[in-house]
Amino acid sequence: MHHELRTPLNEEVVRSLRLEDTVSITGEIFGIRDATQIRIFDHGVAPPVDMTGGICLHTAPGVRKLPDGRYEKLSIGTTTSTRMNRFVTPLMQQYGVRAVVGKGGLLDDSVESMRRIGGVYLAIVGGAAALETMQIEEILDVWWEDLMPECLWRFRVKDFGPLIVAIDAHGNSLYERVKKQAAERVRGLRFD
Amino acid sequence: MSDIYASIEEAAKELYIRALKDIPADVRRALSRGLDAERAEGNATAERVMFTILENVKVADEQDTLVCQDTGLPVFRVRIGTGLAIDGAMLEDRLRAGCERATREYPLRSNTVHPLTRKPTHTNTGRGIPAVKIEFEPGGQSIDLAMAPKGSGSENMSFLKMLNPADGVPGIRRFVVECVFDAGARPCPPIIADVGLGGTSDVAMRLAKEASCFREIGSVNPDPDAAALEASLLDLINQTGLGPQGLGGATTALAVHVEWAHTHISQNPVAVNIQCWRGERARAVIAADGSIAYAS
Numbered sequence: 001m002h003h004e005l006r007t008p009l010n011e012e013v014v015r016s017l018r019l020e021d022t023v024s025i026t027g028e029i030f031g032i033r034d035a036t037q038i039r040i041f042d043h044g045v046a047p048p049v050d051m052t053g054g055i056c057l058h059t060a061p062g063v064r065k066l067p068d069g070r071y072e073k074l075s076i077g078t079t080t081s082t083r084m085n086r087f088v089t090p091l092m093q094q095y096g097v098r099a100v101v102g103k104g105g106l107l108d109d110s111v112e113s114m115r116r117i118g119g120v121y122l123a124i125v126g127g128a129a130a131l132e133t134m135q136i137e138e139i140l141d142v143w144w145e146d147l148m149p150e151c152l153w154r155f156r157v158k159d160f161g162p163l164i165v166a167i168d169a170h171g172n173s174l175y176e177r178v179k180k181q182a183a184e185r186v187r188g189l190r191f192d
Numbered sequence: 193m194s195d196i197y198a199s200i201e202e203a204a205k206e207l208y209i210r211a212l213k214d215i216p217a218d219v220r221r222a223l224s225r226g227l228d229a230e231r232a233e234g235n236a237t238a239e240r241v242m243f244t245i246l247e248n249v250k251v252a253d254e255q256d257t258l259v260c261q262d263t264g265l266p267v268f269r270v271r272i273g274t275g276l277a278i279d280g281a282m283l284e285d286r287l288r289a290g291c292e293r294a295t296r297e298y299p300l301r302s303n304t305v306h307p308l309t310r311k312p313t314h315t316n317t318g319r320g321i322p323a324v325k326i327e328f329e330p331g332g333q334s335i336d337l338a339m340a341p342k343g344s345g346s347e348n349m350s351f352l353k354m355l356n357p358a359d360g361v362p363g364i365r366r367f368v369v370e371c372v373f374d375a376g377a378r379p380c381p382p383i384i385a386d387v388g389l390g391g392t393s394d395v396a397m398r399l400a401k402e403a404s405c406f407r408e409i410g411s412v413n414p415d416p417d418a419a420a421l422e423a424s425l426l427d428l429i430n431q432t433g434l435g436p437q438g439l440g441g442a443t444t445a446l447a448v449h450v451e452w453a454h455t456h457i458s459q460n461p462v463a464v465n466i467q468c469w470r471g472e473r474a475r476a477v478i479a480a481d482g483s484i485a486y487a488s
Contacts, residue, residue, distance in 0.1 A: 020237055062261050062301035075301070077261030080345050080378050103437065104345070104378040125241055125437060126345060126380040127470050128248035129261040149301055162244075164237055166439060174237075175377055178440040182432040186373055189428055191362040 002162065008053025009098040011118035017165045019172045023122060024161030028140065029055040029101070031153030033079060037087040039144065047152055048143050052096035055122075058084060058103070060149040063139065071139045076155070077129025080104040081121070089113040101163060105175035111167050121167035123174075135160045196276070197286050199482040200335065204290025207339035208266055208316075209298055210486070211474035212258045215249050218409040219446070219471035223249070226382050226436065226443035238441025242382075245436070245469055259470050263300040264341035266291045266322035267405050273332020276480055284324055288317050303344070325402065335478040340405035346383065346468040349375035352397055355460040361421065364389065364462050369428050371464040372445070377438020380468035382446045384409065385429060388463035389418075391453035400465035403449035405473060411449070418450045425450075436469075446471070 003017060007027030017023065030051060039045050062075035081088075081102030088110040091097040098119050100106070103126030114120060124132065141154040166174040215223075227242035252259040268287055272278050295302050295316040304313045304321055329336070351371045355363045368387055375383075386407070388399030413419045425448040435441025446469065455461060475487040 022240070059261070060301070062258070062263070062299075064299060074299070075258040075261040079262070080348070082378055103380065104376075105438065123437060123439060125244040125248065127260040127262075127343075127468055128244055130252035130255060130257050130259055131244065131248045133257065133261075134251060134255070162240070164240065164439065174439055178434060178438060179376060181440075182373060182434050185432050186369060189369065189431060191365040191369070191428070 007055055009055065010053060011098070014098050014118050014120050015169045017120050017168055019165055019168050019174055021165045022162040023165065024159045024163070025055060026158050026160070027156075029057050029155050029157055029160065031059045031061060031076070031155060032056050033058060033060045033150040034084060035147045035150035036144065036152050037084055037091075039147065041087055041090055047095065049141070049152070049154065051091075054095075054097045055099040055101060056091065056097055057101040057155070059153070061139075061153065063149065071142055073133055073136055073139055075129050076133045076136050078103050078124045078126055078132065080126070081106055085110055092117045092119045105173065106167060108176070111171060111173045111176065114167055114169055115171040118169050120165055120169055122163035123166035124163050196278075196478065196480070196482045197282050199478050199484050200283060200337070201286040201290045201293070203337050203476045203478055203484050204268070204287045204339065205294040205297070206486070207337065207474040207476055208291055208294040208300070208341060211339055211341050211472045212260070212263060212300070213252060213256065214474070215252075215259060215470055216408070216473060220249060222409045222446040223382070223469065226446065229442045230436065233442050235435070235441050237439050238435045238443070241436035241439060241441070242443065259472070260343060261301065262343040262345065263303060263316065264343045264472075265303060265347070266316060267340045267342050267401070268322055269325045269327065269338040269402065269406055271327045271329050271332070271336035273329045273334050275331055275333040276335065278335070280326070287322055287324060291315070291317050291322050325398070333480050336475070337478060338406050338473060338475045340473040342405060343468050343470070343472070346379040346466045349379040349466045350397070351464040352393060353462050354393065355462055357458060357460045359460055363460070364421070365425060365428060367462050368425055368464055369432070372429050372466075373432060373434070375466060376434060379466045381434060381438055382436055382443045382469050384467040384471055385425065385445050385448045386465045386467060387425070387448065387450045388465070389450060389452040390455035390461060393461055395453050396461035396463035397465070399451035399453060400463040403451045404465045404467040407449040409447040409471065413450050415452065418452055422448045422450050
């Protein structure tokens with residue numbers, strides 16, 4: 001089933017999404033990466049913007065700074081989420097984030113947090129930055145420019161997707177399902 | 193007639209940008225076959241992923257833009273015809289300058305940081321980067337310059353194991369398949385799985401890297417035993433069902449490339465280096481008069 005979502009998201013909408021449903025997003029999304037979240041959680045600096053109901057994209061965009069100080073998008077793509085797994089639960093718990101857009105998936109503890117708090121992981125196709133850049137209409141805000149390109153970004157998006165619901169708010173992970181099946185198959189392979 | 197060093201710099205700059213924009217024809221064909229395979233399997237999610245990948249390649253062509261935002265770390269393989277007198281230090285200097293110009297002039301996102309302080313260089317170059325492998329072609333009158341901007345999602349999935357000789361070929365097969373399984377969704381499958389066998393530990397790793405950066409899909413190792421290993425590994429990896437982006441499907445790997453060197457009687461080194469679906473690389477030949485011919 002396909003869902004057209006508008007931001008911000010609430011718990012009811014998030015819980016209505018099922019594994020392997022597709023979604024597209026219109027509204028505003030945040031861009032975050034390793035250094036952004038190290039600042040928020042390891043250095044204890046609260047984000048200077050309300051992220052309640054927010055969607056976070058795991059990215060460090062390629063941009064060009066314009067004379068008026070704004071940023072022009074050059075190439076915005078997605079990085080591997082698994083590296084940033086430990087930040088997902090506090091993002092939801094402390095700052096009310098409802099969805100993470102990334103590639104590569106998240107680990108068991110995040111799947112459990114998404115079930116408990118009400119959150120989803122939306123898989124984008126990694127490496128498909130040309131399409132992604134087209135679907136991001138504008139860079140609205142950037143905070144913490146000293147972390148460039150791993151700043152805290154806010155983008156305006158239109159029909160961003162289709163993204164695949166790969167972890168739902170009911171304890172299901174498509175990555176886990178595929179990995180479990182693959183593990184069984186590897187056990188059955190003959191290497192001689 | 194232009195200065196050959198100026199041409200090396202210009203080609204290095206141009207290849208860096210071209211490799212990021214224009215997916216090689218052999219990789220495009222393999223991706224199309226992947227879409228057909230997922231469609232035939234009736235797997236809607238895998239078909240959606242493969243369709244999006246091909247759509248993205250098309251959009252990058254139409255918009256003349258980067259395929260992926262990861263501009264990687266620059267890797268060069270330089271084959272120098274020994275009929276040319278080339279100053280090696282100048283060559284390395286110009287390759288570096290070419291990367292710095294590409295980064296500044298395009299501009300490309302810079303990825304290079306100090307490994308301890310994480311302080312960025314902002315140039316996509318630094319100590320030991322670009323990685324440059326130099327080879328010689330006896331009597332040749334040109335420079336064959338190949339470039340790959342190696343992306344990090346796949347590079348982070350690099351593995352080395354010094355197996356026992358008694359582990360033999362089955363041990364090699366098992367290790368490679370387990371590496372691909374452990375990597376899972378992270379290296380942006382469908383991947384190109386590249387294997388370096390033998391040598392010393394560093395040689396094995398280097399061979400795997402050369403296989404991932406510079407081998408064409410469809411190319412077969414001229415050694416029949418290595419070729420047979422390539423074919424059997426591709427079959428085993430695709431039997432895992434990890435599929436495009438690790439979301440399930442028939443196409444986990446587009447190809448497997450094996451390169452080898454002789455090794456010690458008591459060693460059995462196996463290195464794995466993974467390339468993501470974009471399989472990015474570009475090549476040019478620089479003639480003695482400085483003219484540059486870019487390979488399509």
